[in-house]
Every structure is written in C-alpha cells, then in structure tokens.
Amino acid sequence: MAVLHHACAVPLARAAARSRSLSAVAAPAMMTGVSVPSKARESRVLIGMSEPELQQLALEFGQEKYRGKQLYHLLYQRKVKDIGDFSHLPQVFRNNLQEAGWRVGRSPIYHTVKAADGTVKLLIKLEDNRLIETVGIPVEDENGSVRLTACVSSQVGCPLKCSFCATGKGGFSRNLLSHEIVEQVLAIEEIFKHRVTNVVFMGMGEPMLNMKSVLEAHRCLNKDINIGQRMITISTVGVPNTIRRLASHKLQSTLAVSLHAPNQKLRESIVPSAKSYPLDALMKDCQDYFHQTSRRVSFEYALLAGVNDAEEHAIELAKLLREWARGSHVNLIPFNPIDGSDYRRPYKKAVSRQFKHLSLSFFTIFFTSPWHFQVHLPCMFCEGPGICKCSGVSQSYCECSENKGIRCSCCLWPTEE
Structure with missing residues (x-):
C-alpha cells in the first residue's frame, strides 16, 4: 500500500543526529451527579x-x-x-x-518497516481508520549511549502542497488531536524498548496549522514524559502569524524553518504557500523568535539540481542569513527523488559550493547525507527505494557495495559530466 511521505520534513536527519557537522559555530456516561473535566x-x-x-x-x-x-x-x-x-x-x-467510554488512547501499529541502520518507520492506524507515519532514529555515540529521536506527524496528510512533497500530493484529511501526537512517541518507545530522548515535529503535516494540539502535545512530552524542551524541535514551512504566536509561549525548543530558496520568487515556485508570506516577513518573525526565546533558528535547505543549487543561490543564501539570522544553523539536504517529480538530486560539486559560501559566512552547517535514507527506508519526503545506478537493481541490494545491503558512495550522487 502506498504510504504518505512528508516533504516538509527535510530537517529529519539533523534533528535525529544523523547529520555530519561540517563546521564549528562562529561569532462519558459518568456516575450519577459526577461531572467530567x-x-x-x-x-x-x-x-x-x-x-x-x-x-x-x-x-x-x-x-x-x-x-x-x-x-x-x-x-x-x-x-x-x-x-x-x-x-x-x-x-x-x-x-x-x-x-463511561474512557480509553488510554494508544492506537495499533498497522505496519512496521526497519532500515539496515536501525531506523524504523511506523504506520499507525487511528480510531477513524486513517493512517499516519512516525519514525524512530537511534544514534549511538562513541561511549555507547543511545539517543533515540521520534519524528512525529501533526496532521493526516498536508494541505500546503510543496512541489517536492509526496505527502502534499496525497491531500489533507484532518488535524491530529494532542494524544494522537503523544502516542506516536510512546509507540516508538514500545518498538525500541528504549526511552525517546528527542522529538521532532517533522512528520506528516504542517505543525503551525495545528498549533493547539502541538502545544498540548509539547506540554505532555515535556512535563509528563520528561523530554526536555531543548530536545524538541518544531518544523514549519512558514505560516503567517504563527511563528510570533509560538514565540509568545517562550518555549525553549528549536524552530526549524523549511527555507529551500534564498529569494521570494524562487521560494514561491518551490513552496506555493510562500505567496502569502513574503520572505522578509518570514525572516523578521524568525528573528523575533530568537529574541523572545534566545533559541537559534535552524534553516532547512533541500538542494534541487538546477533549481536552487547554483553558486548565485549560495551567495544569495549566505547574504540573506547574514542580514537576518547570524549564528543560525543551516541544514543542507540533497533531494531524494519521488515518483511524479521532475526534481533531481544535485551534483556533489553543487553541494560543496553551498557549503563553501555558508562556511565563509560563519554559520553552523549540517550536511544530511542521503545514504542512510536509501537503504530499505526512504526519508519522509521520498517514495520508494529507487534503483542503484551502478548495478541497475534495487538499491537495498546493491551488488556494487562491499557490504550487501549498503550502497557504495558511487551510488549516492548522479554522475557529473
């Protein structure tokens, strides 16, 4: 069965600590007479x-x-x-x-997919039979400690229809209730038999369009499940007036903005909803979020070959961030193709070019390698595993790899002519 994948979830790997840091930071019918809360x-x-x-x-x-x-x-x-x-x-x-009709609020896990690197994607069946995705990403540090990140959905589908997003192509059904968000974290803990340490609102849907449930879930995750606010990231493609509203709550959580373009015209072609939210206004609201919370904003940039990966784009992006967001995090994400999309993954040279200009501007840069998303389990904005360019077979069983089931480096990028 086809599974929805969320293109606005491009920051998934950074929050999951799968990214590689490439530079350092610079400068009921109740009892009689009984009421219900x-x-x-x-x-x-x-x-x-x-x-x-x-x-x-x-x-x-x-x-x-x-x-x-x-x-x-x-x-x-x-x-x-x-x-x-x-x-x-x-x-x-x-x-x-x-x-009285009370229940715990734990929905059944409908389907489970596990990647070779331990990442697990769950399909959860809600009470109304709708399906949502959540992903668990375990990361083991050099001391053997495991950090487990849960990437949670906030809506069933997504109404924003970003041009490279498979979730948007599937349409929008409804907002999730707060308990339907929280139960995704509990489901990940059940599968891994390990406590979730980080939560990223980067699954299906636009969190800012479901602010009430997201804030209620945030409270529960922090106060009841004991996940620190700084370990929670809320992602948005940008919805007018919502970033300032979120900032007013003074949360100590990270705001991740799906930017994807250094100017308004290009951004509108990639993110149609940007037409109602001028880039300067978005950046000003991000600046306000930093001033109110003292939390740096993370900017996510999906690199699309021939669209937003040219040197002029890198220079323009660095200039934009210098003006509005000094000291910010930047997450570069090479695009993974989806069915029905004309977008392609960029050449390595294009990625290096972006990194060069941003690093010279003293930003913290994270580079999300596509590799771990390619084996068995695609990232949240991909559909299907694709084909290995070297062997011509499913990349999950790439014969050109020294280790079966792991793609070699020559499979990760298109050949540059």
Missing part, C-alpha cells in the same frame, strides 16, 4: 492529561485523589496500554472508566 469531555482519552487533571478525574469518580497519581504513573511510567490492565487501581474504578 472539560478537556476530557472532548475526547475521553487519558493520554495527554496532566497529573492534576487525572487526580481531579479520580475524585469525580468517587475515588481518593492519590488514585489519580497512580493513574498518572500507569500511563507515563509503566506505559500501560489498556484500562483493563490497570491492576493497581480498584476494579470498580476501572469498570467505571470503561463504562
């Missing part, structure tokens, strides 16, 4: 509720307040998936919760 009344889902809310829920079911604390522990520490398995709670409390 307003938040719970909307969904009757336990995941996403805070400890005080769960304590209040316990009281409203005629239980002692400490039962809410036990409920909190079962949800976020033991990560129990079904109310019937809440063995620490009285049977009558469990029965009343279920009879």
Whole structure:
C-alpha cells in the first residue's frame, strides 16, 4: 500500500543526529451527579492529561485523589496500554472508566518497516481508520549511549502542497488531536524498548496549522514524559502569524524553518504557500523568535539540481542569513527523488559550493547525507527505494557495495559530466 511521505520534513536527519557537522559555530456516561473535566469531555482519552487533571478525574469518580497519581504513573511510567490492565487501581474504578467510554488512547501499529541502520518507520492506524507515519532514529555515540529521536506527524496528510512533497500530493484529511501526537512517541518507545530522548515535529503535516494540539502535545512530552524542551524541535514551512504566536509561549525548543530558496520568487515556485508570506516577513518573525526565546533558528535547505543549487543561490543564501539570522544553523539536504517529480538530486560539486559560501559566512552547517535514507527506508519526503545506478537493481541490494545491503558512495550522487 502506498504510504504518505512528508516533504516538509527535510530537517529529519539533523534533528535525529544523523547529520555530519561540517563546521564549528562562529561569532462519558459518568456516575450519577459526577461531572467530567472539560478537556476530557472532548475526547475521553487519558493520554495527554496532566497529573492534576487525572487526580481531579479520580475524585469525580468517587475515588481518593492519590488514585489519580497512580493513574498518572500507569500511563507515563509503566506505559500501560489498556484500562483493563490497570491492576493497581480498584476494579470498580476501572469498570467505571470503561463504562463511561474512557480509553488510554494508544492506537495499533498497522505496519512496521526497519532500515539496515536501525531506523524504523511506523504506520499507525487511528480510531477513524486513517493512517499516519512516525519514525524512530537511534544514534549511538562513541561511549555507547543511545539517543533515540521520534519524528512525529501533526496532521493526516498536508494541505500546503510543496512541489517536492509526496505527502502534499496525497491531500489533507484532518488535524491530529494532542494524544494522537503523544502516542506516536510512546509507540516508538514500545518498538525500541528504549526511552525517546528527542522529538521532532517533522512528520506528516504542517505543525503551525495545528498549533493547539502541538502545544498540548509539547506540554505532555515535556512535563509528563520528561523530554526536555531543548530536545524538541518544531518544523514549519512558514505560516503567517504563527511563528510570533509560538514565540509568545517562550518555549525553549528549536524552530526549524523549511527555507529551500534564498529569494521570494524562487521560494514561491518551490513552496506555493510562500505567496502569502513574503520572505522578509518570514525572516523578521524568525528573528523575533530568537529574541523572545534566545533559541537559534535552524534553516532547512533541500538542494534541487538546477533549481536552487547554483553558486548565485549560495551567495544569495549566505547574504540573506547574514542580514537576518547570524549564528543560525543551516541544514543542507540533497533531494531524494519521488515518483511524479521532475526534481533531481544535485551534483556533489553543487553541494560543496553551498557549503563553501555558508562556511565563509560563519554559520553552523549540517550536511544530511542521503545514504542512510536509501537503504530499505526512504526519508519522509521520498517514495520508494529507487534503483542503484551502478548495478541497475534495487538499491537495498546493491551488488556494487562491499557490504550487501549498503550502497557504495558511487551510488549516492548522479554522475557529473
């Protein structure tokens, strides 16, 4: 079955720490007479509720307040998936919760794909039978410690229709509820049997078009699941008025902006929604985000051969960032082709050119290699594995590689004539 992939998720690898740093930084029907908390009344889902809310829920079911604390522990520490398995709670409390229509809020994993490098993509089936993607990326450091990043979706599909985005081609269904975002992180932890350390809102959808649920999920991930705010990244292609709104919450999380072009005209051709958000206004809002939060903005730049990878583009990009965003992160991402797209991956020389001009301007540059996305598991804005240019067979089984299942370096880039 065809799976949606999100082109606005180009910063995935940087946030997942798969990137290589190339320069250093310079300068319910309830019991009689019992009410339901307003938040719970909307969904009757336990995941996403805070400890005080769960304590209040316990009281409203005629239980002692400490039962809410036990409920909190079962949800976020033991990560129990079904109310019937809440063995620490009285049977009558469990029965009343279920009879009132309450549920934990954990959707089944519909499909799992694992890459050779350990990256796992999950397809999760929601209550209304719609499907969303989430990705888990494990990274082991030199000391053997594992950092596990969850790349989560914020919408079912995406309405922005960026020109290189497969998710946008699939259309838009609805916004995700906050618990549907949180449960993606819990699903990754279940698969890996390891705590998620980083979360990136870079899956399907535009997070800024679902700000309410994203902020609620952010609170839960930080306060209840204990993921530090600085370990959470929110990505956006740019939606008018939303960056300033996000900045007003004074979060200590990273803002990742999918830029993809150094000027307004070119950006509109790549990101049609940019027509309603002039580049100067976008950059000014990014500057405001930095001033209000003291958090540097990360700019994502998908390199498209013959479109935005020329030397003039590199010079223009460096000038733009010098003017508006000194000290920012820049993530260069060579494009991975998708079906139905005329875009191509750039030559190595074009990537080096971009790096050269940005490094001379003293930016922190990350280069996202396409390699690890190519083996079995494409990145969130790719469709299908493609064909090895050397052997002509599926790149997952590239015969020209010294190690079976791993593409050799000559397969990563188009041959430059």
